[in-house]
Amino acid sequence: MTPAVSLEKVSRHFGSVRAVDAVDLDIAPGEFFAMLGPSGSGKTTCLRLIAGFEQPTSGAIKIFGERADGVPPYRRNVNTVFQDYALFPHLNVIDNVAYGLMVKGIGKAERHKAAEEALSLVRLPGYGARKPSQLSGGQRQRVALARALVNRPKVLLLDEPLGALDLKLRENMQEELKTLQQALGITFVFVTHDQGEALSMADRVAVFNDGRIMQIGTPQDIYQKPRSRFVADFVGSSNVLPPDFVQRWSGQHRWGSLRPEAIRVLRGNNGDGVPARVTAMNYLGSATRLALDADGLRLHATVPAGTALPEAGDAVMLTFNREQLHLMEEGA
Numbered sequence: 001m002t003p004a005v006s007l008e009k010v011s012r013h014f015g016s017v018r019a020v021d022a023v024d025l026d027i028a029p030g031e032f033f034a035m036l037g038p039s040g041s042g043k044t045t046c047l048r049l050i051a052g053f054e055q056p057t058s059g060a061i062k063i064f065g066e067r068a069d070g071v072p073p074y075r076r077n078v079n080t081v082f083q084d085y086a087l088f089p090h091l092n093v094i095d096n097v098a099y100g101l102m103v104k105g106i107g108k109a110e111r112h113k114a115a116e117e118a119l120s121l122v123r124l125p126g127y128g129a130r131k132p133s134q135l136s137g138g139q140r141q142r143v144a145l146a147r148a149l150v151n152r153p154k155v156l157l158l159d160e161p162l163g164a165l166d167l168k169l170r171e172n173m174q175e176e177l178k179t180l181q182q183a184l185g186i187t188f189v190f191v192t193h194d195q196g197e198a199l200s201m202a203d204r205v206a207v208f209n210d211g212r213i214m215q216i217g218t219p220q221d222i223y224q225k226p227r228s229r230f231v232a233d234f235v236g237s238s239n240v241l242p243p244d245f246v247q248r249w250s251g252q253h254r255w256g257s258l259r260p261e262a263i264r265v266l267r268g269n270n271g272d273g274v275p276a277r278v279t280a281m282n283y284l285g286s287a288t289r290l291a292l293d294a295d296g297l298r299l300h301a302t303v304p305a306g307t308a309l310p311e312a313g314d315a316v317m318l319t320f321n322r323e324q325l326h327l328m329e330e331g332a
Contacts, residue, residue: 002065003185004029004155005050010059011211012045017030021211022059029064029154032188035197037208044159046146046208051080051157066246074103078155079148083163085140087132087139087147093119094128097147111150137171145177149184156181156332157192162197174201186278195235200225207231211321224259227329232257233320239263239299246327254327262324263301265290268308273319274299278310294318 003026004066014025020042027033027327035043046055049061052073068076079100087096094115101111109250121127122142132140141161158177162170178201181188198205199219206216208229215227226232229240235314238257246256266280268277276299280291284302288309292299301308301318310316 001029002141003027003062004031005043005060005128005189006059006060007046007049008062010046010047010049010061011057012054012055018154018211020049020056023043023211023213025206025213025216027187027189029187032178032190032201034105034202034205035189035191035208036193036195036198036205036235038193040209041208041210043191043193045205045211047077047080047147047157047189050155050248052076052198054082056095059204065283073143077153078157079151079153080157080159081144081148081161085132085144086141087126087140089132091131092126092128093130093132093135093143095130096132097150099147100151114150115146118150120141120290121184122146123176125154137165138173141165141173145180149186153186155187155189156187160191160193162192163194170197177201199235207235208236225326226257229255229257229328230328232328237300241325242297245297246325249322249325250327257326257328258320258324260289260300261287262300264319265292265301265303265310266319267308267314269315269320271317273317276316276318278312278314278316281312294319 005027007023007025009017010020010023015253035046037043045054048058052071056069063076077135079133090127093113097118101114116128119127124139124142155186161280162173174197202219204216205219205222207214207222209230213221215231223236226235226238232238233238238259241256241258243253243255247253274291274294276294278290287302287304290301290303292301318321
């Protein structure tokens with residue numbers, strides 16, 4: 001099957017800065033694909049390369065098998081949804097959504113009909129006469145999404161589109177975006193720095209750092225089987241364990257990772273386990289996160305709500321199922 005998007009040894013340099021460094025990537029047709037990473041990791045530049053807003057210093061970009069590097073954005077079968085919405089304030093909603101069709105020379109009646117259909121897709125029927133200033137943040141985001149979808153792109157690129165929304169609305173939009181993508185069958189490429197967003201929405205995730213992809217996999221693989229110390233620490237804030245500690249419990253002198261929810265915290269320091277002391281507690285609602293000091297090794301454990309909790313300064317014993325101790329690749 002021909003990939004929807006393919007990057008072959010793609011680099012983008014700005015002077016001495018390698019924003020994207022020899023990236024290889026295939027995204028399948030109909031896939032919801034997330035690019036995850038901290039600020040400056042290269043994920044947004046990678047998206048801009050696919051969109052055509054940037055051109056690669058080297059390498060090849062293909063969209064459904066056709067070379068795209070050097071092709072201007074308007075000639076690529078992709079559309080982009082931005083974090084700041086980029087709506088025209090002087091145009092009403094229907095004309096904002098239909099703008100791309102107007103540029104293509106499509107008649108007013110036909111483009112307005114297509115725009116109304118796109119607004120219905122994003123659950124905004126009847127909003128065409130309003131101006132962007134009359135809409136909430138979530139509604140403006142839906143209008144931006146409709147404007148991108150009205151052109152019927154094969155690939156939809158989303159550049160942190162939920163970043164400006166409050167928590168509850170962002171969670172609702174995550175569900176709506178995933179449902180919409182599944183209904184339309186369009187390839188979505190979604191850039192975010194939010195681990196929860198990527199893990200909850202994507203079919204696969206690419207974790208970026210320093211212009212390179214550190215790991216690609218399903219959300220489950222990325223979370224449970226991080227390949228490197230960076231991925232383990234960035235995605236879900238796992239406990240990154242040094243080789244001497246790992247060797248004690250697995251017999252192998254390798255770096256390891258252990259998720260906070262895999263650790264059981266017992267009061268007192270008797271028994272077989274890792275003695276530690278509680279240094280801080282952070283109430284999260286559904287759970288409490290404990291910061292722990294195990295003879296100089298800083299660890300975190302997540303205790304579900306309703307569980308009896310120690311207090312800061314208490315001595316505790318930490319136990320875990322050894323099968324949940326993940327061994328990372330050598331040199332990671």
